[in-house]
Amino acid sequence: MKVLMFGWEYPPHVYGGLATANYGITEGLHAQGDLDITLCLPKPWGDEDRRAANIVAMNSVPIAWRDVEYEYVKSRIGHVMSPDYYYRLRDNIYADFNYMHVNDLGCMEFAGGYPSNLHEEINNYSIIAGVVARTEEFDIIHAHDWLTYPAGIHAKLVSGKPLCIHVHATDFDRSRGKVNPTVYSIEKNGMDNADCIMCVSELTRQTVINQYHQDPRKCFTVHNAVYPLKQEYDEIQRPDHTGKEKVVTFLGRITMQKGPEYFVEAASMVLHRTRNVRFCMAGSGDMMNAMIQLAAERGIADRFHFPGFMRGKQVYECLKDSDVYVMPSVSEPFGISPLEAMQCGTPSIISKQSGCAEILNNCIKVDYWDIHAMADAIYSICANDSLFNYLKEEGKREVDQITWEKVGLWIRELYERTLGWR
Template identity: 90%
Template structure:
């Protein structure tokens, strides 16, 4: 089975949780042994792990015919794409796109990540998807999140192949219900055109059914997973904080959806009971300055640390250095970071309003708004060694069974049902 997959980001260039999930799904499908994935990305850098998929650099796909020699093409795109593939793509341009802003190779540039002209890049990406869909031979299309839905739709129209979309989040999650009508329209159009909708949690599935008016029979819950820690990450030591200051960590985007203010308020309550705890708010986002001011207003700035955005090994060093990990998200479609924390042996507290709460047992779950319960949970883990040890050991044991290989098998099964007309 061959899958044409549309993604937006991919490790090691991580801008959000989508990169981690896309990598895990690609690895999980590859583990099935008979699934070949062609992954389209707007701006790959050439250093991506390509063991599980073949990557198509959409910024190197010609949409306007140019007479260029092989050596020049190799010099320009050879580090991220086979020059022969450039010429193969050039033969499948399906319309006159010379009016678009293309470079000397007839290709469109992408900034990578989430630039200010994001909607323009989404539209450009969808145009290029048509060229790729006419060139490649594949059985099914898989599009990740609203950024790639227009590309998936165009590929479906060009090829006649079925479209599966993967809902990692909706604008209802990102905006606390104050949806952007443009984004909502793109999301709904993707869902309306999809033959199968995969949702990262039952929470998200219900949002898709009720807020986007989709047929429940084509909506499926597809929980995320976590991939095994590389040896170098396993070798990161866990400091022993017995009898010392405890470290409690929030790690993620410091934005409304993630509930950072509840973390600060709970921290203030804990620090009224004991000063033997330090709080770390790792990440960046539009609420970072407000959280720094809030910590100062509560008189706990001397117990708070704001190390900024972390990536790669830094994330795991931070998690292993923590005695408690907290994810107080207001609306979290899934949330992979708690699984990563538990994998590191870090006791974890999550909000009941998160998708991962549906599959995790060996962690503490509280309502995001209940700062009293959150403070109690933090204080209990920090002051009770038996509770700390239980959550550390049982949490790790549980999450080690939640693998992308199992997710890949479930996704492949859905592909087969779509192709057989069972959905």
């Protein structure tokens, strides 16, 4: 089976959870041995792991015909894409896009990530998808999140192949209900045109059905997973904090959706009971300054640390250095970070309003707004060695069974159902 997949970010260039999920899904599908995946990305850098998928650099796909020498093409894009593939794509340009802002190779540039002109880049990406869809041979299309839905729709119109979309989040999650009408319309158009809708949790599936008015028969829950720790991360030693200060960590975007203020308020309550705990709020976001201010107002700034955005090995060093991981999200479609924490042997507290709460048992679940319960849970794990050890051992054992290979098998079955092969 051949899959044409549209993504937006991919390790090692991680801007959020979407990159981690896209990588895990691709690896899980590749592990089956007989799936051929072509993954389109706006601006790959050339250092991505390409074992699981053939990566197409959308900023190197010509949409306007240019007469250029092979060696020049190679010098310009050879680090991310084959010059031979460039010429194949050039022969499948289906309209005159010279009126658009293209470079000397006839390609459109992308900033990468989430720039201020994001909607323009989403539209440009969808135009380029038409050229790729006319060049590639594939059985099914898989588009990840709203950023790539227009590309998926265009590829479907060009090829006539069925479209699966993967809902990693909706604007209802990101905005606490204050939905951006432009984003909502892109999301709904993607869902309306999809033949199969994969949702990262039942929570998200119900949002898709009720808020976007989709047929439940084409909506399926596909929970996320974690991939095994790399050896260099697995070898990171957990420090022994017995009789020492405990460390409690929040790691993620410091923004409204993630509920950082509830973490600070719970921390304040814990620190009224003991001063033998330090709190770490790792990440960046539009509420970071407000959280620094709130910690100062509560008189706990001397117990609070804001190390900023972390990636790669830093994340796992932070998780292994922690005695408790807390994810107080107001609305979390899934939430991979608690799985990563439990994988590191770090007891986790998660909000009941998160998708991962549907599949995790060996952690503590609280309502995001119940700072009393959150504070009690943090204090109990820090003060009770037996509880800490139980959650550490059983949590790791549970998460080690939640693999991307199992997710890949389920996605494959959904592909085959959508294609009418079963």
